[in-house]
Amino acid sequence: MSKPIPILICDDESHILHVLGIKLRDAGFKVLTASDGDEGWRLVKQHAPQCVITDVLMPGIDGLDLCRKTREHPPTQESVLVLLTGRGSSLNDEQLEPLNLSAIFSKPFSPREVLTHIKAQLTPHQAKASEADG
């Protein structure tokens, strides 16, 4: 089996970490979790995850900042970025556009849909990588 793809989930609500963590781990990903933005950024630098799923409002740097830093960090500039938003949080296009987000899910989201999305986003990458190897 190829090396599991690292994914970071960053949210201050621990149940979100558990819910998404279990889905992604069962699907064979290597899941890293952080409960605030600063810890999330530390893990991005340390593990260069291929996908970052983050809440917007959390202690430390917020989700948008985390996405921006991840985009600007060369090892993760191509990573898939997914935003989780609470009800009623307003995001404007100007903030979002430069981040090139892969998806935004509003809570309560369906964990199944998030998993389907992540799989679809990450599988072509993998295929490309193995083609390049061959």
Next chain:
Amino acid sequence: MNTLAANAVPRRLIERFEALGLPLLRIDPEGHAQCMGPCSWFERTLVQSSLFSRAAKTKLEARVNGDDASVTLFPGVDLAVLDSAQKSENTADRFAVLMLGPQVVDGEMVRRLCDRAGLDWQATVGRIERDRLVSPAEAQRLALAIGWMNSDDRGLALHRQELHQLSEELANNYEELSLLYKLSCSMSLDQSPVEFFNNACEELQEVSGLGWIALQITEDQPRLQQLRGAVYTAGDISPQKPIRQLGRELMERYADSSNTTIIDDTREIEGVARHVGSNLLIVPLVREGQTLGVLFGGDQAHKEHIDSIDAKLCASLCNTLAIFLENLMFLEDAQSMFMGTLHALTSAIDAKDSYTFGHSERVALLSEMLARAAGIDEALVERVYIAGLVHDVGKIGVPESVLCKSGQLTDQEFAQIKMHPGIGANMLRDIRQMEDLIPGVLYHHERWDGQGYPEKRAGLDIPLFGRIIGLADAFDAMSSDRTYRSALDRDQVLSEIKRCRGDQFDPDLADIFLELDFEPYFNMIQRHRAVKPSGDETH
């Protein structure tokens, strides 16, 4: 299972026991052992000997996990077994710490070892590293500590498992919550009910893990109109499954129980249910004591049985579906009340003049046909129909003596007639739901050339509703008897419309109008003639 986490356990243990100066062994079910970390020459020779493996096999087989950690193989040769490491590695191999005591030096065991391996006893004993030996009391303490570690690890593993289960349950709950949330958000009456129910079935089937799901609406509820008896399905519905018949049976049988029913073995019940799989979940859709439908499904793929969690999810969803159905019925009530009132009102107006009996309804029909043929949005077509129905509502304010006069009208009488579009528009102005119909009412007597009334608007200044209804109104007037003449035949009327395109009528609309299929219209005229009160006697 995360592979990194699985490997982390022995590495951590190897480091710990290396620090304690004790060799960690991995021992297979046959007793063959190997040192996992650094060990001395004597230790390696001992654990690789058949003497050791035979003793280890016998003693370890006799031991039950969870027992005292310590196992004595020979005097001075003890193992402290790490049950939790075996468990977390998920292997038949055991992990144990080797503890050699001072008794080993003079013991029988070393002699036998040397005899079998052809080693010199003296030299062998000389190579035992005395400082690595563990006194019996120390061995006992270590075994005790390792026993505690085992039981702590067992507790931890239990908690980890529990956490995993809870997370899984949480993920399911989250899934359900998101489903219910999504459905309640999409529960708008603007949406097509067919789409809503199809979506609901598909989402529920995926979230619940049931192999198939069907939703059947009752046939006995006239207020549900075209939804009556409808069946929506998702998942594996093979043609062999008599879904409709099953739905009918279930609705009859479970209508009274507003509760969810789980049938684990369908062979136990009568009827077609036994042909659809081994188990069945049945949830009636009930609102205010009325059964509106039933949701049923089976073939739970994720679990062995359909359980109370499936039942709970389906029941909350059905509650939402039932509310949606009830809302549809209220909407239908409101609409039929509205349309009934409109028809009553317009027939009252038409009845003022026996010659115009059914006129409003026919104009509504023609306007609707024309609007649809002109490619107008279907929602607007419906509004055109209603505008056609009420276009003459202002005639209520014109005296009957004027409306029904058979001779020539005086200027003053004609002026009174010309007031009816304005009167009608004023009547509708205060009804919020009918404001959009006003252009149809106010401008249906305007002419394309600007010679009409009340405002002498011309061309495209006349709102679309006015132009459509004007055409329909003129067509019906010519096609039916009037006080001053009898009805023209169809060809005469059509050539008149053609002649007046561009002066009285919008030329584009007139062209579309001429291509209409008038069959439904003439059928309606026949119907109206059949029930029309005899006009002559009223004059």
